[in-house]
Amino acid sequence: MHRAYRYRFYPTDAQAQQLARTFGCVRHVYNWALDLRSTAWSASKERVNYHETARRLALLKTDAEKSWLNDVSSVALQQSLRHLDKGLANFFAGRAKYPRFKSKRDNVQAASYMTNGFTLRDSRLTLAKHDAPLDVRWSRPLPADAKISSVTVTRDAANRYHVSILLDETVVPLPQSDRAVGVDMGLAHLAITSDGQKIDNPKHLARKLARIQRWQRKLARKREAAKAALGLEGKKVPKGTRIPRSNNAAKMSRRIAKIHAAVRDARRDHLHKVSTIIIRENQAVCVEDLAVTNMVKNRNLASAIQDAGWRELRSMLEYKAALYGRQFEVVSRWLPSSKRCSACGYTMESLPLSVREWTCPHCGTGHDRDINAAKNILAAGLAQLREHSTAGHAGMHACQAPKGAT
């Protein structure tokens, strides 16, 4: 099972320059090879494969005008050719769009290294053509016997650097637990478990969101003004038209990207802790189908963040369950999880969203709305698991870690 571990790092000025050179060369080589392969095909129906591009790259590097390509790691350049090859293969298999040219304006700049392009010893990660290790913040330990398959370095729109280390991991089942848990997505809380835990996004996110929203409104007004200056007031912008942006506006959108990134990171850290605890403590984890949780439509930024948080928590639970030999069960969408009494099964005719606590008229049990829903999800999930096992599937789902999962 492949799994990525992502860490922030802080390059020195010299390292940042070397990385900028590398990103530039990686982009250049990618675009050069994309052009080469596309042109060969459209002009003479000739298929240029990866090995041929690698051979021609070696020639290109001997060209005096392209000698700067030798200043960066050749491994990163080769990886760029491999990425293109994969992109084209995906296109021809009908899995993806045709690869597009990379731009220095793209939000994320990246370079990948196979194992011959870096060294990692005693937490010191040094890339090829770098004379010192990167200052990596090892926010969680790499598994001791980890088999590394590649390392990817990125710089995002907020000018932050991350290294993503891809590991080949074997499933390590945790000791059996006799506990199971249901997880419900809430409105007041991000998620609620059947054993009464209420999981929120970290509190400080709300304040940051308010700031982002204020700046985004300002930015939108600036953009409208720029459109009006082009005579496009209130109209759709035709394709290919660039709306000019002031330095101030560019600075503001960088600040917005920075806060967004900080919000994302803080949330991810938090959800990692929460999901690890849930998986460690329970043999089975049951969640509601995402289609149901789509009731939180993206009406505004706050609910979009809530939605993203839920998706992230769910995907973490799913791949950690696979990694640690736990069961992960999704219950079907029509379950009246909120309105049914988890003690006796009586179903209320209606239960307005504003009602947070209620008492079952049939058996008299007092309920917290969300915990009751989580208990129903657990019961339904366990019933489904029993069904699977009597049907001979043993109730286990082979799940893969989603790509890019950290």
Ligand SMILES: [Zn+2]
């Ligand atoms: Zn009842």
